[in-house]
Amino acid sequence: MEDKNKFPVKKVLFICSKATLESVYACFIMANGARMEGIESEIFFTFFGLEAIQKNKLNDLHVATVGNPAMHMPTMIGGLPGMEALATKMMKSKMEKLDIPPIDEFLEIMSASGVKIWACKLAMEMFELKEEDLIDELDGVLTIGDFYERAAGEGTQIIFI
């Protein structure tokens, strides 16, 4: 029986604004997880988040080792050459064991699952990016106004990451 007093989430729109591995994965897992529950799902990539859909950058995203207290290492050590790469390598191998796909494959899975992938127009102009710099799965380039239009309807949530 459907509970009429419940207001189920029907659509989630994510704003992916950062390119650290941990924030991009948080975004992807939630966006993909929404589709798995039959919820509509879209991601708007803006600012540094655009790196996650740039063909030549998406597989080189790193975990932040500096300014991240959860790394439990002194900031100066986190800043040493190679530390970010090491932490990233460790995290990626852990993810593979949990069957979490790498970024490029994850984007393909999401696109096939019906997640809409949008790039922010203003951020693209700022970074002088062209559509051909971005992944083939891209659904289009949007202004923030276009984005809000897509959020119309009952049961929509917007999540900023």
Add this chain to the structure above:
Amino acid sequence: MEKVYAGKTVSVDKDGYLTDLSQWNKEIAMEIAKEEGIVLTDKHFEVLAYLQDQQRKEVALSIRSIGKSGVVDIKQFYELFPKGPLKISSKMAGIPKPKSCI
């Protein structure tokens, strides 16, 4: 808990997933499908058979692994079982509710 599907009493969990795969038959799958508004085709049954096979091998299912199965690609999987493919198909296949986040 028990539930009657297609005239047969089967044991289910609180979400309606069969707890004993040996009680499953195609009629049960068709009745669960009807609840979800899906009419099952041969392709659906091919996917269900794959899921049951994986369950017997005790392999945890994910959208990713199903996409790589060669039985169905991800896009088609969503087309066959809209509104939450992994959960809905597992329910129809008579296997436990998936716990995967990916």
